[in-house]
Amino acid sequence: MRRPIRIAVTGAAGSIASHLVFKVAAGEMFGKDQPVILQLIEIPQAMDALLGLAMELEDCAFPLLHTITLHDNVEEGFNNVHYALLIGATPRRPGMERKDLLQQNAAIFARQGKALNDYANRDVKALIVGNPANTNALVAARNAPDLSPSQFTTLTRLDQNRAIGILANHTGVNPKDIDGVVIWGNHSTTQFPDLHQATLYGNPAMPAIPMAWYTETYIPAIQKRGGAILEKRGVSSAPSAAQAIVDHMRDWALGTGPGQIVSMGIASDGSYGIAKGIYYSFPVRCNYGRYQIVQGFDLNEFQRERLKFTEAELLEEKAGIEHLLPKDTEARHSK
Ligand code: NAI
Numbered sequence: 001m002r003r004p005i006r007i008a009v010t011g012a013a014g015s016i017a018s019h020l021v022f023k024v025a026a027g028e029m030f031g032k033d034q035p036v037i038l039q040l041i042e043i044p045q046a047m048d049a050l051l052g053l054a055m056e057l058e059d060c061a062f063p064l065l066h067t068i069t070l071h072d073n074v075e076e077g078f079n080n081v082h083y084a085l086l087i088g089a090t091p092r093r094p095g096m097e098r099k100d101l102l103q104q105n106a107a108i109f110a111r112q113g114k115a116l117n118d119y120a121n122r123d124v125k126a127l128i129v130g131n132p133a134n135t136n137a138l139v140a141a142r143n144a145p146d147l148s149p150s151q152f153t154t155l156t157r158l159d160q161n162r163a164i165g166i167l168a169n170h171t172g173v174n175p176k177d178i179d180g181v182v183i184w185g186n187h188s189t190t191q192f193p194d195l196h197q198a199t200l201y202g203n204p205a206m207p208a209i210p211m212a213w214y215t216e217t218y219i220p221a222i223q224k225r226g227g228a229i230l231e232k233r234g235v236s237s238a239p240s241a242a243q244a245i246v247d248h249m250r251d252w253a254l255g256t257g258p259g260q261i262v263s264m265g266i267a268s269d270g271s272y273g274i275a276k277g278i279y280y281s282f283p284v285r286c287n288y289g290r291y292q293i294v295q296g297f298d299l300n301e302f303q304r305e306r307l308k309f310t311e312a313e314l315l316e317e318k319a320g321i322e323h324l325l326p327k328d329t330e331a332r333h334s335k
Pocket residue numbers: 010011012013014015016017041042043046087088089090091108128129130131132133155156158159187236237238241
């Protein structure tokens with residue numbers, strides 16, 4: 001049996017984490033031979049709820065669950081962690097402006113970035129889920145001067161899974177026979193679910209897909225899927241978000257399948273003309289704990305416009321919190 005790995009989860013008593021931790025403890029994320037230590041983090045007011053969740057985890061008697069520790073602060077909770085799943089965030093309340101949401105979460109993620117820098121394992125891999133996820137990731141990474149920006153990623157796998165699921169249902173093709181579906185940009189309604197590189201049974205998908213359905217029905221459906229679920233269920237997507245977190249981390253840690261392309265929000269290196277440094281969702285392949293952007297897609301004008309549109313939103317979000325980004329880290333990270 002391997003040595004246990006340490007996984008921190010913030011917002012651990014919340015809806016997404018309440019599904020996620022059982023999957024992690026069951027070995028769905030890091031494999032059936034990998035014991036885990038769960039370091040669960042909440043705000044002080046939610047510690048009772050967190051204790052209740054820990055009791056339920058204990059009651060499952062998972063063979064791979066080595067230890068559970070509970071924390072009401074990230075400095076303690078991130079101690080020596082190999083993986084950090086940053087899910088907790090301030091939700092948008094009625095009457096709250098988007099810029100207020102950005103500011104409040106920027107403060108939370110600045111502290112979390114600093115805590116990862118000071119307390120986590122040097123090779124920590126962090127996934128930011130709490131919204132606005134891409135900009136929160138930028139804030140966290142900039143507040144972690146001793147870590148690489150590549151150690152921070154954001155979740156667009158839920159959007160990718162939605163895009164594959166809806167396409168599978170429309171075409172009658174099994175999701176496992178669909179590849180190359182790409183989510184570009186922000187995890188928001190400006191994201192671009194791109195089928196131009198997609199394949200069905202290894203053959204190009206686009207010829208089989210009516211353009212009007214693609215642009216008028218499919219793309220808006222993916223972009224607004226979160227809102228549609230909220231309207232129907234009265235709560236935001238949680239089981240599907242937990243599954244996407246498992247998929248994202250498993251692929252990052254253990255590698256993508258042969259030829260498989262997945263979407264991850266990562267610090268832009270300027271690929272495809274996207275501004276360097278912002279956290280933008282790109283097509284990637286993962287191997288040996290690293291990811292690489294899939295290069296060489298010949299983008300047409302329609303695609304390029306969509307890429308720029310979602311980039312503009314991220315640049316605007318960045319401008320709103322620029323004053324909270326330490327300048328010295330930028331210089332250090334770009335060396
Ligand atoms: P939730 O409201 O059920 O749970 C959030 C939990 O975070 C609460 O228990 C709260 O006490 C805790 N929390 C708040 N601030 C914290 C802090 N500073 N440190 C530790 N814990 C803290 O929300 P849910 O449904 O679990 O969603 C969590 C976040 O994930 C939201 O921001 C949501 O918008 C985002 N989300 C992102 C998705 C993506 O694809 N990127 C998909 C779905 C949700």
